[in-house]
């Protein structure tokens with residue numbers, strides 16, 4: 209039987225969202241500390257897609273317990289190991305050795321190229337920071353999140369975020385910096401185009417390692433990406449959509465080019481993705497300027513950036529493409545937040561997860 213519920217044990221719950229990279233991270237200079245070859249820039253998304261994570265540190269359990277989407281996880285599962293890397297770092301910082309119960313839920317399919325690890329890990333870091341009373345700022349939380357999964361560090365802040373690659377071997381300067389808050393560019397929208405929700409065949413982790421090891425084209429990418437970061441930051445600051453759109457398209461294509469140049473080649477885009485690319489390029493040509501920009505991560509789903517006033521034209525341009533399953537429209541979100549007791553996923557009194565629909 210469990211010991212009686214300790215009154216000082218409180219469940220802490222955080223909600224965080226994925227981010228979409230405008231200048232991509234693809235390649236590490238240190239696999240263990242997760243230090244990137246180049247800096248990257250992303251937009252943190254709104255709460256349409258989110259991860260909710262509740263944590264409870266307690267000495268009433270003998271081993272750590274982790275639930276994802278209502279299912280108890282094997283602690284040797286890769287995604288769970290990533291998450292315990294983080295929990296262990298934070299437990300050490302707080303000088304604690306009690307066990308933790310974690311329950312996490314995604315509002316979207318995992319491993320579908322929609323960065324569920326980014327929202328999952330950032331929600332976890334945010335919740336554990338509160339639960340252990342560490343009082344870390346977003347920069348310090350990003351250094352921890354990065355060690356679970358690189359792109360996750362960018363979801364620790366809202367709006368537009370740069371992950372500085374840093375140069376130190378211990379990674380202390382490889383952290384995020386917010387370029388602009390979520391309300392900086394209110395009419396900028398992101399149309400998320402779901403093409404497939406099945407799990408990707410090549411994980412980002414092993415794919416980017418193969419790229420660094422085998423692609424000749426990749427040798428030019430780190431320096432190019434650094435230049436792209438400077439340009440993208442300026443386009444965001446100036447709210448210059450034509451520049452941002454062109455840079456976003458070019459950087460996505462550059463990353464997918466080095467993926468194809470990897471041996472064995474890595475192909476995340478499918479025929480539907482390619483039709484979306486061509487439809488957006490046609491739309492921009494017929495408008496005589498860039499009004500929409502596609503970008504693809506490690507999967508076939510598209511993110512199309514545009515301005516609210518062009519939404520109808522963009523949706524029409526892709527409406528005839530067979531194989532598009534769903535569209536979700538989102539904007540820049542304000543980053544992780546703590547949620548109230550009503551949104552908790554754990555019942556502390558009986559140490560069980562709460563059932564959600």
Ligand code: 2P0
Nearest residue numbers: 229232233357358359412413505506
């Ligand atoms: C990005 N991606 O910048 C790029 C674009 C996918 C394509 O970051 O090994 O899951 O955990 O650091 O962060 C996906 O890689 O890889 C990614 P790890 P991660 O968003």
